[in-house]
Amino acid sequence: MTAVIDGGDRADARRNRAKVLSAAGAAFAEHGLDVPLGDIARRAGVGTGTVYRHFPSKQALLEAVHAQHLNDLIASGERRMARSAPTEAFFGFLLEVVETSQRRGPVCDLVTADPSWPRPVLTAAVQRFRQVLTALLHAAQRAGGVRPGLGPEDVAAFAVGCTAMLAARRDRQAGLALVRLALDGLRPSTSVTEQASFRDGVHRTIGAGCEECGAALAPRPTGRPLRYCGATCRQRARRRRLAD
Known part of the structure; x- marks a missing residue:
């Protein structure tokens, strides 16, 4: 009986943690990083003490939110590799990275701007994200769908630029059209740069x-x-x- 109760407690703790992460991600995206933890707790439907048990500081919560974002992208990239053709998988993944990162901008800015945090969870997520991005890129290049010579760091920098371009447009659909146009520049058939x-x-x-x-x-x-x-x-x- 005790094992059942303990298992139920652990399941409740996991659910509460997931609620807090979801509420925090939405709150940071909508209102910036000054949202009080109490507001996040109310949004998640839990007590403030529950938030602090899982995340002893706002920095820890921010790290966990960003790591969860990366983990979601990692899972999506792995699904794309398993289910789609290499070129389709690569460009679909990159577009998803741009779209979701634009909404998570405030979190990304703070996490990447402060090198002083001890961030083992986030560091592990970043490494796995780069591995998935690299695998998708190389597979698309072998299939002839992406320019040879581009590396993962080039693609990551390109995605940052596309994210900024999307954020600059009030009309989201118009912004996404520009992003898709920019992504076409990664295809081998686009040779404007060499001729310019x-x-x-x-x-x-x-x-x-x-x-x-x-x-x-x-x-x-x-x-x-x-x-x-x-x-x-x-x-x-x-x-x-x-x-x-």
């Missing part, structure tokens, strides 16, 4: 778009190829040449 020249911080693609603004140009069946998308860019380029 740079001047004064403006990206111009020779032979693929307007030399001034980079807008796509319709090909001409005869004659010289177009260099500019219209009169405005042609005049701007002329003024730039005169200034030089």
